[in-house]
Amino acid sequence: MVEESVSSSASEAAPYRVVVVGGGFGGLQAVRKLRGAAVDITLVDRQNFHLFQPLVYQVATGALASAEVAAPLRSVLRRQENARVVLAEVGGFDLEGRQIVLDHLPNGQREQRLDYDTLVVGGGSRYSYFGHDDWRAYAPELKSLSGALDIRNRILSAFEAAEVEWDDERQRSWLTFVVVGGGPTGVEMAGQIAELARDSLRLDFRWVDTRNARVLLVETADRILTGFPPSLSRKAERALEQLGVTVLVGHTVVDVGPVSVSIRSGSGQIEDVPARTAVWAAGVAASPLAAELASAGGSSVDRAGRLTVTADLTLPNHPEVFAIGDMVRVVKSDGTDMTLPGLAPVAMQEGRYVARVIRNRLRGRTTGPFEYVDKGNLATIGRSKAVADVKGIRVSGFAAWVTWLVVHLFYLIGFQNRLLVVTRWTFSFLTRGRGARLIAASRAEDTE
Numbered sequence: 001m002v003e004e005s006v007s008s009s010a011s012e013a014a015p016y017r018v019v020v021v022g023g024g025f026g027g028l029q030a031v032r033k034l035r036g037a038a039v040d041i042t043l044v045d046r047q048n049f050h051l052f053q054p055l056v057y058q059v060a061t062g063a064l065a066s067a068e069v070a071a072p073l074r075s076v077l078r079r080q081e082n083a084r085v086v087l088a089e090v091g092g093f094d095l096e097g098r099q100i101v102l103d104h105l106p107n108g109q110r111e112q113r114l115d116y117d118t119l120v121v122g123g124g125s126r127y128s129y130f131g132h133d134d135w136r137a138y139a140p141e142l143k144s145l146s147g148a149l150d151i152r153n154r155i156l157s158a159f160e161a162a163e164v165e166w167d168d169e170r171q172r173s174w175l176t177f178v179v180v181g182g183g184p185t186g187v188e189m190a191g192q193i194a195e196l197a198r199d200s201l202r203l204d205f206r207w208v209d210t211r212n213a214r215v216l217l218v219e220t221a222d223r224i225l226t227g228f229p230p231s232l233s234r235k236a237e238r239a240l241e242q243l244g245v246t247v248l249v250g251h252t253v254v255d256v257g258p259v260s261v262s263i264r265s266g267s268g269q270i271e272d273v274p275a276r277t278a279v280w281a282a283g284v285a286a287s288p289l290a291a292e293l294a295s296a297g298g299s300s301v302d303r304a305g306r307l308t309v310t311a312d313l314t315l316p317n318h319p320e321v322f323a324i325g326d327m328v329r330v331v332k333s334d335g336t337d338m339t340l341p342g343l344a345p346v347a348m349q350e351g352r353y354v355a356r357v358i359r360n361r362l363r364g365r366t367t368g369p370f371e372y373v374d375k376g377n378l379a380t381i382g383r384s385k386a387v388a389d390v391k392g393i394r395v396s397g398f399a400a401w402v403t404w405l406v407v408h409l410f411y412l413i414g415f416q417n418r419l420l421v422v423t424r425w426t427f428s429f430l431t432r433g434r435g436a437r438l439i440a441a442s443r444a445e446d447t448e
């Protein structure tokens with residue numbers, strides 16, 4: 001049993017058991033801020049690394065290698081003696097018995113139980129295909145490392161296919177890229193594909209002119225970057241167009257297949273765009289752990305699948321169960337919603353808050369409700385352009401891009417990763433090159 005092999009020996013040193021599910025932005029902060037506390041922490045994650053999602057799109061376009069945006073959880077917590085890591089998928093919760101159910105353990109075991117005194121769940125979110133999960137095969141999501149590597153393979157393979165394609169129409173379809181969703185991820189992705197085609201690959205191909213690539217960014221709303229003020233959305237749109245991206249606001253993707261993407265315009269007309277490569281960056285839904293926890297604790301989820309938690313981030317009637325990050329909706333004591341964006345700083349601040357509550361409880365002290373400090377919003381568009389909205393100060397262009405670089409380097413986990421990323425960025429900036437352009441698998445057979 002896991003509770004025998006994982007918990008009991010550690011509990012001799014620290015009797016109070018805190019189990020944290022998810023080593024993402026929220027969960028990892030909670031663990032790290034409990035360093036030195038008289039608790040025995042078990043961090044459970046189904047992957048053995050913390051993924052820095054804000055830079056995953058750079059892996060998908062060959063600008064960074066996967067190890068540079070991920071940090072092994074064991075190495076992150078190497079010096080934190082009160083924390084241990086268990087690699088497993090959490091499949092369920094028994095809140096009455098104060099146990100979680102672990103599945104897919106690395107030794108092949110399933111349905112093992114792990115005891116806790118306090119539980120913190122930060123399972124994150126995933127992309128929603130709006131009920132069209134069959135589109136996933138043709139438009140992979142940019143959420144996981146495997147998704148990013150899949151996208152990188154597809155993009156690079158599309159250019160390779162275009163190089164050996166003699167039929168003009170088919171070549172055009174290989175050179176057409178559709179990015180679905182005009183949020184920060186879609187904007188960053190579209191900008192990077194355009195730069196890849198215009199700059200990085202231009203001199204590497206002999207037959208095909210990669211500058212002829214078409215990049216379509218499709219957004220249902222009437223502007224991109226709806227989380228930013230309209231003036232910055234307009235600037236971002238102009239910057240994308242300068243890079244050669246066609247921005248289709250007020251348009252909706254209504255079908256995705258192996259060789260085409262159907263796009264409906266605002267007037268209702270549907271166009272089938274021949275395109276072999278699509279990237280999904282639209283519609284976020286909470287981790288299924290939110291629904292599991294809601295049903296175990298008699299709580300509810302909203303339309304995006306987010307679990308309702310109270311102002312101290314606990315499950316109603318379960319003060320020993322915290323849920324944080326993308327998977328939750330926080331409701332204040334007066335019943336109103338806190339409407340927090342699905343951003344890393346929100347999850348991190350929630351993780352830090354939970355650690356503070358746990359420490360205070362151990363000392364017999366109370367803690368006030370969670371309050372979010374909005375430090376601003378950033379999105380990059382290309383090699384030297386970005387938009388930033390920091391406490392009402394709106395910046396765009398090079399200054400915003402430098403801010404974006406500094407902020408991302410600051411929050412990236414691991415000194416080695418920071419050093420590698422800054423070296424790669426400097427090299428790419430000077431040479432317009434991309435070092436991580438390997439195709440790990442061919443896809444031509446999938447699409448014929």
Ligand SMILES: Cc1cc2nc3c(=O)[nH]c(=O)nc-3n(C[C@H](O)[C@H](O)[C@H](O)COP(=O)(O)OP(=O)(O)OC[C@H]3O[C@@H](n4cnc5c(N)ncnc54)[C@H](O)[C@@H]3O)c2cc1C
Nearest residue numbers: 022024025026046053054090123124325326342343344347
């Ligand atoms: C491509 C992309 C770009 C982004 N860019 C930005 C940005 O520029 N700025 C910004 O602020 N935010 C950005 N975000 C959003 C930000 O990454 C999220 O808000 C943040 O990761 C949420 O943190 P979290 O702790 O809730 O979840 P996550 O960081 O997603 O962590 C969830 C963890 O839970 C684990 N997990 C999930 N289910 C299970 C299970 N059943 N069993 C065990 N483990 C499980 C996962 O493996 C993962 O490690 C971006 C997101 C994406 C996808």
